[in-house]
Amino acid sequence: MTAVNVALLAVLALSAPAPQDDRAAAGANEPSPVPVSKLSEPQKLSYALGVNIGRSLLADGLDPDPELFLDGLRDALTERPVQLSDEELSQLLADAAARVRKAVAKKRSAASLAALDRFAEGDATTTRSTGELVRFETTGTGPKPSPKGRVRLHYAAGIAGEGTPFFTTRRTTSEGEAVEEPIEVAVEELLPGLRTVLPEVPVGSTVTIGLPPDRAYGPAGGPAVPPNTALLVRVELLAVLPVPESAEPAAATDGETP
Incomplete structure (x- = not known):
């Protein structure tokens, strides 16, 4: 997932109403005593978006600090002051996207060489x-x-x-x-x-x-x-x-x- 896709998922999260139950009372950084399975559909969607973003980031080779990631997400979703300039944000995200593209290209290259080796093993193939x-x-x-x-x-x-x-x-x-x-x-x-x-x-x-x-x-x-x-x-x-x-x-x- 690119940085753009992550941003789109964050925008989607804005459409989910903020939790107004025991989860909020438990504190922003504390696990809730209420199982996610017992929450409302909009609240489940908020959790699902978090899981989806986290899995996508890990699949792309990005491993953000969970607390800082949540701080940034919370600042964006609550419209609190963001602690980096737009220029810094753009550069950091662009650099991360470039690293992801490079890693994906490297994986595709390695996979193609392995596939070519398998093709070479065919009885009807000459080199x-x-x-x-x-x-x-x-x-x-x-x-x-x-x-x-x-x-x-x-x-x-x-x-x-x-x-x-x-x-x-x-x-x-x-x-x-x-x-x-x-x-x-x-x-x-x-x-x-x-x-x-x-x-x-x-x-x-x-x-x-x-x-x-x-x-x-x-x-x-x-x-x-x-x-x-x-x-x-x-x-x-x-x-x-x-x-x-x-x-x-x-x-x-x-x-x-x-």
């Missing part, structure tokens, strides 16, 4: 000397692309181990039907690992290519891809296309097409 993993689902009999050629293909690229691709030529129509819309692209415009593997793939083939980070987006990462992350790319090679004489494709390093 190239340059590091790419190749698994043919079907092998066509058509021509192979030139390293400087153009191709038409169906394409789905995702972070290894994650189910939903971040780039795909498949779309869902308004009627709910899944259809493929092939793209045409120069081989030189693809990621380094794909530029290496595709010239060895005959037209009519469907192949899944595992790309270690240095054959994909590397330490810089890319659109929707954290740094040092492995990819799995599924390609159905439909055709080799003629190259226009004036075409001068530039090799992609961080372009929109993976």
Whole structure:
């Protein structure tokens, strides 16, 4: 959960009426003799919001001091003077959000490398000397692309181990039907690992290519891809296309097409 989501939950808590029973009489920092299960629905919601925020913070790797966290929450909810400036608050929350994003990216990167290792263990998977993993689902009999050629293909690229691709030529129509819309692209415009593997793939083939980070987006990462992350790319090679004489494709390093 980001700092923004935490703030939204705090706003939601404002809609719950303040407890007016033995819980209030017991003191702000003392446990109540009244079980939460016996309280009114608005009071239960206040407790549920606290549990949800606490669990989310811990899941994101944030471990705030409970008393100071409650002091800040209490000041915000009761409109008492806040003890930090808006600038300090913004900077602290921004720094925390950046740490969370970095930790999440690191976890996704590590998980992708583990998933790529599992992919490599498949009997039908071969490993190239340059590091790419190749698994043919079907092998066509058509021509192979030139390293400087153009191709038409169906394409789905995702972070290894994650189910939903971040780039795909498949779309869902308004009627709910899944259809493929092939793209045409120069081989030189693809990621380094794909530029290496595709010239060895005959037209009519469907192949899944595992790309270690240095054959994909590397330490810089890319659109929707954290740094040092492995990819799995599924390609159905439909055709080799003629190259226009004036075409001068530039090799992609961080372009929109993976």
